[in-house]
Amino acid sequence: MTDITTTETGIETDALTIPGTPTVTERRSGYTGELARAEAALAEARDALAARDRIIEQLRTDQITDGGDPRLVDFWEKAGRIADHADFCQEYDRLAEALNGTPRLRDWDVTLDVTVTVRVHYSASATTSDDAEDIARDEITFEDVVAAYRENGSAEEFEAEVYSVDRQ
Known part of the structure; x- marks a missing residue:
C-alpha cells in the first residue's frame, strides 16, 4: 500500500507506514x-x-528345499508329538534324519558315580602331625563333610563317571 501526497509539482508516492506494526519477515x-x-x-x-x-x-x-528351514519349526514339533502319541517314533526319526528335520527329544535316565572333593578343617590333639592326620581320618564323619560343603558353598572339584544310561 502506498501513501499518496500532493505537491506543487504533482503526485508523489511513498511507502505507507502504520505506526505500531511490526515488520514482516520472510520465514519460508x-x-x-x-x-x-x-x-x-x-x-x-x-x-x-x-x-x-x-x-x-x-x-x-x-520353495522349501531343506527340512531344517525355519518355516518348518511348527511342522516338526507337531509331527514329533503325533509320532510319540501314535507310536510312529522310528518312522519319524528316519524321516527327520533323511530330510534334515528336527530330531525328537527323548527322556533318558542317567546314573552317575560322582566323586566330590571338599576341603574339611578338623582339629585334633596329637603329639605328631602323622598322629593328627590319622586321628582326623578316623574321626571325620559324613556329617562333617556335608557341613564343610555347606559352609564353603561349593566343592573344589568333582568328577562324574557315567554308570548307566537308559531310555525312559
Missing part, C-alpha cells in the same frame, strides 16, 4: 530445509517398507 526459507529432511525420511521409510514387502513375498513363495 527456514522451513524449506525441514521439509526436505521430512521428505527424505519419508522416501527412506518407503524404501524400507518395499524391501520388507519383497522379503515377505519371497518367504511366502520360495
